[in-house]
Each structure stands twice: as C-alpha cells, then as structure tokens.
Amino acid sequence: MTYQLTAPLLDACVLGVVEKEDVYGYTLTQRVMDVVDISESTLYPVLRRLQKSGLLETYDVPYHGRNRRYYRITPPGREQLHYFRSEWITYKDKIDSLLGDVKLITAV
Amino acid sequence: MDKQTFLQELDYRLRHMPEEDKLDAIEYYSEYIDDLNLPPDSDICIHLGSPKEVARQIISDTTEKKIDEQQEKKTTKGFGSILWLAILGIFASPIALPLAIAAIAIIFAGLITVGSVVFAFGVSGVACVISGFLTTIAAFTAADFASKLAILGSGLLVMGLGILFLLLTAAMARCIVSLVSSIIKKRIMKNKARKAQVA
Known part of the structure; x- marks a missing residue:
C-alpha cells in the first residue's frame, strides 16, 4: 500500500470493526489485516489503549476449556467513532479536492 | 519458538x-x-x-x-x-544493553571533546586579545621609533588574531548547536514516522 495508516486512523478502523460485532483479538487482527498492511502484533497495544480510555470493554467467554476475551464498543466509543467518521469525511473531501475527480480516473 | x-x-x-x-x-x-x-x-x-x-x-x-x-x-x-x-x-x-551504554558513553565523550576544543579556542582568543592590547600599550615605552613601530605592529597583529579566534569560536559553537538540535529533531521525526506507519 502506498499510503501509510496513521495511529488515529487505525483506532478508527478498530472501533469501526468492533461496532459491527463483538470480536476477539485473533478475528479482529485477521479482519484488519485483510484490508490494510499491519503486522499481527500491531493491534494489541491499540486494543489496550482503547480499552484503557474507556472506548472498548472486554468480557470473557469460555471456549474449549479456555477463555476468549471479546471486545465490545462502549457508548463513549460510539461517540468517538462518530467523531472519527466525520473527521474522515472532511479529510477525504479535502484530499479529493486536491487530487481531482477520483471516479473519472477509475473509469478510464 | x-x-x-x-x-x-x-x-x-x-x-x-x-x-x-x-x-x-x-x-x-x-x-x-x-x-x-x-x-x-x-x-x-x-x-x-x-x-x-x-x-x-x-x-x-x-x-x-x-x-x-x-x-x-x-x-x-x-x-x-x-x-x-x-x-x-x-x-x-x-540494541543489546551493553551496546546502548557504550553508545551513550561515546556520544557523551564526543560532546565533551568537541566542547573542550571550542572552549580552548575561546580562551586562546581572549588571551590573544588581552596580550595584544597590552603589547600595543607597551610599545610606547620602547626606546626608539623603529622598535616602537615594530612592537606596536606585533601587538595589533596578535590582537587581530585574537578577534579572529573569537569569531571562529562563535561560529563553531553555533554550528555544533544547530547540528545537535537537527540530529535530535530528525530522530524524533523518524520515531514519529515509524509509529505512524504502525506496521
């Protein structure tokens, strides 16, 4: 990928995935890795940070004699995601205005 | 593993x-x-x-x-x-711990060395200016006109050299400060870029 993913954007992506459904570390990582270029150990610090700032919460579910820690979005997390989304749209529009008509290029 | x-x-x-x-x-x-x-x-x-x-x-x-x-x-x-x-x-x-310590020690030693050189230049400059000035004054007590002129000339010469030394010292100090700060800035930028890259 040519463009780099910044830390806030990664936070936003994680919140976006967790909002859709509760996930555990492995599936979350795989889902994000399918789309963007991150390593398998990138997301733990992100999850921990989001959890500590109260945007995500965790609960354990027994699975084959061990626990699986699921992450769930909290109301402040939803608010933050909402903010991230509006920021993304603003950013995207601004970049588009400099880049020119993106759709035109993909059509050619 | x-x-x-x-x-x-x-x-x-x-x-x-x-x-x-x-x-x-x-x-x-x-x-x-x-x-x-x-x-x-x-x-x-x-x-x-x-x-x-x-x-x-x-x-x-x-x-x-x-x-x-x-x-x-x-x-x-x-x-x-x-x-x-x-x-x-x-x-x-x-970096292994001993290497890190060695690196810090070397950087520290380098800073002290460079600092000492600059300091030495500064002190030499001041000494030249003072001795040149004194020589210039002493020139008037010389016996005949020719020696007066010779001593006066050398006094002024030394004073001039001293001023050059001081200018050089100031330039070196400025150069080192900007070099060090740009290195530190670059390091910080690099770290930030690496964090931002995430992967």
Whole structure:
C-alpha cells in the first residue's frame, strides 16, 4: 500500500470493526489485516489503549476449556467513532479536492 | 519458538511494566497463539515477530501515550515515570544493553571533546586579545621609533588574531548547536514516522 495508516486512523478502523460485532483479538487482527498492511502484533497495544480510555470493554467467554476475551464498543466509543467518521469525511473531501475527480480516473 | 518459551520471554521483557498491564498482554498473546491454531513445533515468531519486538511495541506505545497525556496536561507531573518508560524503551530496543551504554558513553565523550576544543579556542582568543592590547600599550615605552613601530605592529597583529579566534569560536559553537538540535529533531521525526506507519 502506498499510503501509510496513521495511529488515529487505525483506532478508527478498530472501533469501526468492533461496532459491527463483538470480536476477539485473533478475528479482529485477521479482519484488519485483510484490508490494510499491519503486522499481527500491531493491534494489541491499540486494543489496550482503547480499552484503557474507556472506548472498548472486554468480557470473557469460555471456549474449549479456555477463555476468549471479546471486545465490545462502549457508548463513549460510539461517540468517538462518530467523531472519527466525520473527521474522515472532511479529510477525504479535502484530499479529493486536491487530487481531482477520483471516479473519472477509475473509469478510464 | 513454542508458545511456552514465547510467553516466558515476553513475561521477562515486560517485567518492569505494571503487573496488571503485563498480565493482560500475556493473556492476550496466550489466547492469540491458541487461535492461530498452528501445528505443533511451528515457530510462533514467524507470525508475531520475536517476543522482544512484541514487548517493544507494547512498551513504546505506553510511553507514547504517557507523553501525549503529558502534552495535554502541560504539567511536569509523571515525568519520572516517562523517563523510566523511556529507559525501558531503550533497553527493550534491539540494541543489546551493553551496546546502548557504550553508545551513550561515546556520544557523551564526543560532546565533551568537541566542547573542550571550542572552549580552548575561546580562551586562546581572549588571551590573544588581552596580550595584544597590552603589547600595543607597551610599545610606547620602547626606546626608539623603529622598535616602537615594530612592537606596536606585533601587538595589533596578535590582537587581530585574537578577534579572529573569537569569531571562529562563535561560529563553531553555533554550528555544533544547530547540528545537535537537527540530529535530535530528525530522530524524533523518524520515531514519529515509524509509529505512524504502525506496521
């Protein structure tokens, strides 16, 4: 990928995935890795940070004699995601205005 | 590396973190490794990187967060713990501890050497200016016109050299300060870029 993913954007992506459904570390990582270029150990610090700032919460579910820690979005997390989304749209529009008509290029 | 060795080493690398943070990380990775569902005898590091790298990511993220909080609050509170975490960050980095200490010692020695040279230039300059000035005055007490002129000339010459020395000192000092600050700035930028890149 040519463009780099910044830390806030990664936070936003994680919140976006967790909002859709509760996930555990492995599936979350795989889902994000399918789309963007991150390593398998990138997301733990992100999850921990989001959890500590109260945007995500965790609960354990027994699975084959061990626990699986699921992450769930909290109301402040939803608010933050909402903010991230509006920021993304603003950013995207601004970049588009400099880049020119993106759709035109993909059509050619 | 198998699961047990990996987690043991991770535990060791995170030994200076708060207990709660360390346990959380260990649990997460224990679970993650189980979820990877690897055949026995396969190397976990291929997926996750070495425990050292994983630990470094966790520690550096904690450090960054602390610094961010610090910048928001704009207080000096918690500076001790930032310093502590920064030192941890250095120790967890790929450079071995003795190498890190040696590197710091060399940089320190270099700074002192360069500083001494600049200082010596400055002192020589001041000495030249003073002795040149005194010689110039002393010239008037000389016996005949020719020696007066000769002594006066050499006095002025030494004074001029002294002034050149002082100018040179100032230029060197400025050069070194800007060099050091640009190196530090570059390092910070590089770190930021690396963090931003995430992967």
